[in-house]
Amino acid sequence: MxxxxxxxxxxxxxxxxxxxxxxxxxxxxxxxxxxxxxxxxxxxxxxxxxxxxxxxxxxxxxxxxxxxxSSDFERAVLLWTLDPAERDAFLAYESTRMWTASNRVILEIASTRSPYELLLARQAYHARYKKSLEEDVAAHTTGDFRKLLVPLVSSYRYDGPEVNMALAKSEAKILRKVVSDKAYNDDELIRIISTRSKAQLNATFNQYNNEFGNAITKDLKSDPDDHYLSALRALVKCFTTPEKYFEKVLRLAINKLGTDENALTRVVTTRAEVDMQHIKEEYQRRNSVALDRAIRVDTSGDYEAMLLALLGHENA
Amino acid sequence: MxxxxxxxxxxxxxxxxxxxxxxxxxxxxxxxxxxxxxxxxxxxxxxxxxxxxxxxxxxxxxxxxxxxxSSDFERAVLLWTLDPAERDAFLAYESTRMWTASNRVILEIASTRSPYELLLARQAYHARYKKSLEEDVAAHTTGDFRKLLVPLVSSYRYDGPEVNMALAKSEAKILRKVVSDKAYNDDELIRIISTRSKAQLNATFNQYNNEFGNAITKDLKSDPDDHYLSALRALVKCFTTPEKYFEKVLRLAINKLGTDENALTRVVTTRAEVDMQHIKEEYQRRNSVALDRAIRVDTSGDYEAMLLALLGHENA
Missing domain, CATH: 1.10.220.10 (Annexin)
Known part of the structure; x- marks a missing residue:
């Protein structure tokens, strides 16, 4: 909401x-x-x-x-004013240009938008940058990240609710094998995660949990400092509980020594019209403080007013 | 035409x-x-x-x-009557179900349609099969072919005429290195061929030819019986001279002991409204016989009449 x-x-x-x-x-x-x-x-x-x-x-x-x-206020107003597809294209472009292993923006856009919204972002990318999103992602990322991100941004997943339970079972087994072998860049894992519909992936992750007694995100935690593993965990969250994913991005942005305004602005401007109500509830639950209040403490002036307005404050 | x-x-x-x-x-x-x-x-x-x-x-x-x-006539009329995007979805679906290393249908659809037409085919695939094209291709192909075909069908290339000559030079060098090393399934080769725009790829292949004195298709002929290599050559042709690619498909279909009606029907129904005039000219040049005549010799009855009508015979 x-x-x-x-x-x-x-x-x-x-x-x-x-x-x-x-x-x-x-x-x-x-x-x-x-x-x-x-x-x-x-x-x-x-x-x-x-x-x-x-x-x-x-x-x-x-x-x-x-x-x-100027400054943070400018960025918030500009991002907000952009059409959502253009905004995603802009954020993705910017991310490819300053890509690091801890940058989650491309992954976030590829997995939390609907398949059709991702397509619109790719079209906006063509129009604005005279290139495809996937060629820029391929050209600016490397190694395991490239192997994961290029198919992710190229996907046009089926968006219906149909789920094949037999397939969920067999692919949960494949994932289990891959995770047990710590072969996190395995072709099969990437195939499953980058092509199956979100409904199907959800069923597969549930099946994994039922069959093997652990959420797959837990099993993907063998090395908490590994950026690629943490990207995989983020991805599973983006598919299954995007509000938790965004809550965490906000939490880290706000609790940082020196607020991460870019992350804060990105989440607020991209989700205010989508599921921000849900994210706010999640934030309150997880932090025992309202998101609005946390933002008030960490920001000021027009920038603060803009964010609060997007969070639903009538007179902001 | x-x-x-x-x-x-x-x-x-x-x-x-x-x-x-x-x-x-x-x-x-x-x-x-x-x-x-x-x-x-x-x-x-x-x-x-x-x-x-x-x-x-x-x-x-x-x-x-x-x-x-019934039979070949039925298939020709049905394929023709389908909307182009639905037809591509149908052909691709059928191909994933009976996929073999010599099957070129998926590759052909991914590379000879415009980026937007490929997108429409993917949408038609969703609507008809309740799945994505890429997940079926990923699930039904293996090895190097999967590595090549999944990104190919997932691509949404930039479709404009802009060409970056410096990039063409640097990527021609990358391709040369890969080909010299016979590392035909190399990530870089697949990245380039599956993400760059057709105009850019054309410039890169020209650059390859200028710089290294050989067309890349020639250098990809080290083992004429290798199906994967032959797929790569077909792909380069599909991007740069699709009429030559289709001429060859027709030639092989017609000259076969026992005509390959499926291939013949596919090429005629999918290209009659696109570039069949060009393909006919190429066929005449390469075989010293008109395509219409070759088809007359090899087919008969309503099937023959249907194909000839699509080739432009007014009274067929």
Whole structure:
């Protein structure tokens, strides 16, 4: 469930555009006005605003925002204003350029979006970067990570609810064998995890748990410092309990010495319209503190206001 | 260029449907009438005919055709009548089920369709088989072939004309190294061939030829009986000169002791609306005989008439 709130009735698009233009004009920028509009419009409405704004003022709204805003607040507003597929393309592109073994962004996009959303991100990637997502991932990653990430971003999984239980049993056995042998980069493991539907994978992981007495994520913990193993665990979580995966990203981002604003901004802007309500509940349960409160402590100013607005604060 | 001919003005869809229904009724089937309609309608028109036919008679046209027709003629009419994306899904599905190392259908679909057409085929595969194309390919192929085919069918290449010449040079060098080492299943070779755009691949292969004095297809001939090597050569051809690839498939199908009707039907039905004119010219050049004539010699009856109609014979 989404957390953003949209006023009823929603103001006319051209009025939104005029107000935004007004926020940019004169001495200083009216950040509050920008938040009060953009943070309270859904993806479709923001898209329309961008189109009409360009018609009215002959400039891409993103360009105007870039000129007026700065630092973490700028990044949050820009990411939020982007169409979700364009945003994913942008985040993935950025990640390939500064890829490290601990970077989870590509994996996260490949596994927490619906198969069709991933496809739209790949199309947006073509349009924006004149290349395919998979060729950039292949060119900028190495070793086991490349072996895992390229098929992941290339997948177009079946998205239906049908589950083949016999297959779940046989593939749980394959996974068990691979995990027992510590052959974590095995072709079969990668085949299963990068091609099967999420419903099927869920059944397979359940079967693994039932048959072998342990969650596969537990068995993938033989070496807690191994980045590849930790990526595999993250992947299983992304497929089965994405809210727990995102909760952990937020927890680590906030509890870090020096907040990880990039991770915080990414999770809030990409999930506010999807499952942020669920993630908030998970955060409260796991940390005994509300996510909003944790964010208030760790951030400030317009950036804080923007994040809180996306988390559902009406007057932020 | 396509070879099929469509009458001007094209008859009303409901009239086409009535005529088809008439062809199925009474004693015997009027195959000539079926050909005269379906073989002379383009994909969009056939799609409309299927929809209106189902509305009018409460039965899928494909079902009616299946009941009335038989053997090679039936297969040709059914394949032709299918929407191109559905047809590719069907052919790919069939191929995974009877996959052998000499089967080129999956490779052909993955490399001779545009990136977007391949995507449509994957969507049709979901809709029809409740699974993804890549999971079936992964589950039914093995070894080097799996390593090659899964990324090939998963690719969504960039489709623009932009070429990076520095990249073409560096990747031609990589390919040369791989080929010299006879490491034909090397990760880098598979990465390049399964992710780069066709324009980029073409530049890379040209660069290879310029720099090392041999076409890469020539260097991939170290063992003419190796099915995997021959698949790699076929793949390079599919990317750079698809008409030559298809000419060879037709040549082998026709010159076989006992024509290979499946291959013949596949190439004619999948290319008649795309580049069959080009393939015909290539066939004439390579065999000093017209494709139409070769088909006349090797086939007969309604099947022959159907193929010739798709090759552009007005009165077939």
């Amino acid at each position: 989404a957390t953003i709130t949209v006023p009823h009735p929603v103001p006319d698009v051209s009025e939104d555009c005029e107000q935004l233009r007004k926020a940019f004009e004169g001495w200083g920028t009216n950040e509050g006005l920008i938040i009060s509009i953009l943070a309270h419009r859904n993806a479709e409405q923001r898209k329309l605003i961008r189109r009409i704004y360009a018609d009215l003022y002959g400039e891409d709204l993103l360009k105007s925002l870039e000129k007026e805003l | 396509a070879t099929i001919t469509v009458p001007h003005p094209v008859p009303d869809v409901s009239e086409d449907c009535e005529q088809l229904r008439k062809a199925f009724e009474g004693w015997g089937t009027n195959e000539g009438l079926i050909i005269s309609i379906l073989a002379h309608r383009n994909a969009e028109q056939r799609k409309l005919i299927r929809r209106i036919y189902a509305d009018l008679y409460g039965e899928d046209l494909l079902k009616s055709l299946e009941k009335e027709l």
